[in-house]
Amino acid sequence: MGELTMVAALNAALHDALKEDPRTLVFGEDVGALGGVFRVTEGLQEAFGRERVFNTPIAEAGIAGISVGLAMAGWRPVAEMQFDGFSYPALDQVIGHVAKYRERTRGRVAMPITIRIPSFGGIKGKEHHGESPETYYVHTAGLKVLAPSTPLDAYRLLRLAIADEDPVIFLEPKSRYWTKEEGELTTEGPGIGVARILREGPSCVLVTYGAMVQRCLEAAAVLEDEGIGCAVLDLRSLVPLDVETIAGAVRTTGRVIVVHEAPLTLGMGAEVVARIVEEAFDHLEAPVLRVTGPDVPYPPASLEQVYLPSVQRIAAAVRKVVAY
Amino acid sequence: MSSENAIPMVRLLAPDGSAVGDTEIGLSDDQLRELLRLMIRARRLDRECWALQRQGELTVYPPFEGQEAAQVGSAFALGPQDFAFPSFRELAAAVVRGVDVVEYLQYHRGTWHGGPYDPYASGFAPICVPVATQIVHAVGWAMGARLDGMPACALAYFGDGSASEGDFHEAANMAAVFEAPVILFCQNNGWAISVPAREQYVAPIAARAAGYGFPGVRVDGNDVLAVLSVTREAADRARSGGGPTLIEAMTYRIGAHSTADDATRYRDDADVDAWRARDPILRYRAWLLGRGTVDEAWIGATEAETEAWVADVRADLASLDAPPASDVFDHAFAQAPGTLEHQREEFLGGG
Numbered sequence A: 001m002g003e004l005t006m007v008a009a010l011n012a013a014l015h016d017a018l019k020e021d022p023r024t025l026v027f028g029e030d031v032g033a034l035g036g037v038f039r040v041t042e043g044l045q046e047a048f049g050r051e052r053v054f055n056t057p058i059a060e061a062g063i064a065g066i067s068v069g070l071a072m073a074g075w076r077p078v079a080e081m082q083f084d085g086f087s088y089p090a091l092d093q094v095i096g097h098v099a100k101y102r103e104r105t106r107g108r109v110a111m112p113i114t115i116r117i118p119s120f121g122g123i124k125g126k127e128h129h130g131e132s133p134e135t136y137y138v139h140t141a142g143l144k145v146l147a148p149s150t151p152l153d154a155y156r157l158l159r160l161a162i163a164d165e166d167p168v169i170f171l172e173p174k175s176r177y178w179t180k181e182e183g184e185l186t187t188e189g190p191g192i193g194v195a196r197i198l199r200e201g202p203s204c205v206l207v208t209y210g211a212m213v214q215r216c217l218e219a220a221a222v223l224e225d226e227g228i229g230c231a232v233l234d235l236r237s238l239v240p241l242d243v244e245t246i247a248g249a250v251r252t253t254g255r256v257i258v259v260h261e262a263p264l265t266l267g268m269g270a271e272v273v274a275r276i277v278e279e280a281f282d283h284l285e286a287p288v289l290r291v292t293g294p295d296v297p298y299p300p301a302s303l304e305q306v307y308l309p310s311v312q313r314i315a316a317a318v319r320k321v322v323a324y
Numbered sequence B: 001m002s003s004e005n006a007i008p009m010v011r012l013l014a015p016d017g018s019a020v021g022d023t024e025i026g027l028s029d030d031q032l033r034e035l036l037r038l039m040i041r042a043r044r045l046d047r048e049c050w051a052l053q054r055q056g057e058l059t060v061y062p063p064f065e066g067q068e069a070a071q072v073g074s075a076f077a078l079g080p081q082d083f084a085f086p087s088f089r090e091l092a093a094a095v096v097r098g099v100d101v102v103e104y105l106q107y108h109r110g111t112w113h114g115g116p117y118d119p120y121a122s123g124f125a126p127i128c129v130p131v132a133t134q135i136v137h138a139v140g141w142a143m144g145a146r147l148d149g150m151p152a153c154a155l156a157y158f159g160d161g162s163a164s165e166g167d168f169h170e171a172a173n174m175a176a177v178f179e180a181p182v183i184l185f186c187q188n189n190g191w192a193i194s195v196p197a198r199e200q201y202v203a204p205i206a207a208r209a210a211g212y213g214f215p216g217v218r219v220d221g222n223d224v225l226a227v228l229s230v231t232r233e234a235a236d237r238a239r240s241g242g243g244p245t246l247i248e249a250m251t252y253r254i255g256a257h258s259t260a261d262d263a264t265r266y267r268d269d270a271d272v273d274a275w276r277a278r279d280p281i282l283r284y285r286a287w288l289l290g291r292g293t294v295d296e297a298w299i300g301a302t303e304a305e306t307e308a309w310v311a312d313v314r315a316d317l318a319s320l321d322a323p324p325a326s327d328v329f330d331h332a333f334a335q336a337p338g339t340l341e342h343q344r345e346e347f348l349g350g351g
Helices: A006-020 A044-048 A060-072 A088-098 A134-138 A151-163 A212-225 A243-253 A268-283 A301-307 A311-322 B029-054 B068-076 B091-097 B101-109 B133-147 B166-177 B205-212 B224-239 B269-276 B280-291 B296-318 B338-348
Strands: A003-005 A024-028 A053-055 A076-080 A114-119 A144-146 A168-173 A180-182 A196-199 A204-208 A230-234 A237-239 A256-263 A289-293 B083-085 B154-159 B182-188 B216-220 B245-250
Touching: A003 A006, A003 A151, A006 A024, A006 A044, A006 A151, A006 A168, A024 A060, A044 A053, A060 A076, A060 A088, A060 B133, A060 B166, A088 A114, A088 B133, A088 B166, A114 A151, A134 A144, A134 A168, A134 A237, A134 A256, A134 A268, A144 A151, A151 A168, A151 A180, A196 A212, A204 A212, A204 A243, A204 A311, A212 A230, A212 A256, A212 A311, A230 A243, A243 A256, A243 A268, A243 B338, A256 A268, A256 A311, A268 A289, A289 A311, B029 B068, B029 B091, B029 B101, B029 B224, B029 B280, B029 B296, B068 B091, B068 B154, B068 B182, B068 B224, B068 B245, B068 B280, B083 B133, B091 B101, B101 B296, B133 B154, B133 B166, B133 B182, B166 B182, B166 B205, B182 B205, B182 B224, B205 B216, B205 B245, B216 B224, B224 B245, B224 B280
Parallel strands: A024 A053, A024 A076, A076 A114, A114 A168, A144 A168, A204 A230, A204 A256, A256 A289, B083 B154, B154 B182, B182 B245, B216 B245
Antiparallel strands: A003 A180, A144 A237, A196 A230
């Protein structure tokens, strides 16, 4: 297999899932002939027909709601929300039903639903096209929440999400859609609930996910030139959260920076820091810092690089904790 | 209010039990008696539940008295392959579908949430409180049945209040677009808790169907034969590929919204009395007596049998204990996250 973009990898994951399990359905706004606004579903309707890959009206609550009914009828829905900022009308169905159905039926009715949401900023999008909704879902009991950072991992995680018996919110970092990676598409390797250490380093660990993984790797490269060795931990799975791997990295380095695009307050960083305090407090050599978006609505295109964690801000935070 | 009267209403029996339409709708005498038996059971159970709540055996309970014909007639039109999606006041429909009543009442006893019975066993989805969200589920189920080539339909129960929710619109539009075999069954009981119909909407709810592109029918919701007839027609159409139907059954909530509600704060007894005069059971019983399908002895025996059944329900309900504490943790996930397993140990001990 040659180089693949994340869009192509996600497309392959949907293709392979549709091919392997005839109960899998793919639907959402513009996913048919257009192939989705990001082309993630390109060619799928042609390959699998209009019954299994279909456009829906612009009705996000409806998309999530029919997913519940289809799941009850024994289908395996993979629904697309067109953009993060348009996914909110579906929250009532997701929080009220998708997340609760298994619990309220004592496990009799499963919700093997995957909801894909192109997420986060960094593509000079208009309003409502660059949001980081993960906290809403992470805070909702009954959901799993995944956020891949590379094409091959996006393939693996999407396949695992679709196969999972629990509902999965699948946050695709759209600013990484067109990045490439070479290797074999496979579901083997780290599964749901497992974090990956992408780079080792003795001085500090950068805990992150989604598009910020690449920023952290860039920051680590800059810091290496200064003689500061940074590890980079890609969470991949926000629920379940791999607390053990996080705590292990903290025990090794003693210093942690959490990096995400979402606003600071009650972002994933808050949860990660709390877990570190509970599990590895004695190993901390410095306060844990967070480099995140500020507590404001996502800004217009010309200002988004002010908002997003930059290599400079990440590196500055690392220098601060290393000098502590 | 003029628009309220601008749509015809299907009615086969007048409130006094006299036939005003073609009452020969293809039911056997046994089926005709069964309809009455089910309505008698449902009302007796409903009154028992009110009493059980007052005795502290149930938590909040939403009574359905007055709506027996709407629920029994519609549920009776469904077959075992079909699936009903209730809101929270559809205990009569549940009885018709064969849902285990004691399991159902776990919900009102507070021993479990809205899916305490097996939804697949009786084709009856979990109780759905947010109002209108279940209409979308029914459309999704119907889409799935159609994909499977099953000659089956879904029926979503909702009220006049629910019809103001966005999910009603999204469900109706999607049902039309996907030609889903689904019946949107509105029990218009006149009240969204305390808000009367005239403060909720202007045009008749049934008239909305035309805007979505499928048939809309208004039926006398206190006429069990009429309800059964229009629902059966809609179900036949749905199962044979004819798409959705919206049915608006005009009825009335004789009781309060729930045991926690005080209906005297917002409506007059005179209104309630006017609707008592259109009682669905008395009407149907009078027609059956006149037809000679039942006699007073049959009714007496049925009432006695109902008393015994309700006594059993009451006894079984009283012995329903709270589930084990571990149930809090057992069902949220097929495969629970490690962080949740850790919490389970904290709450329940490591054993």
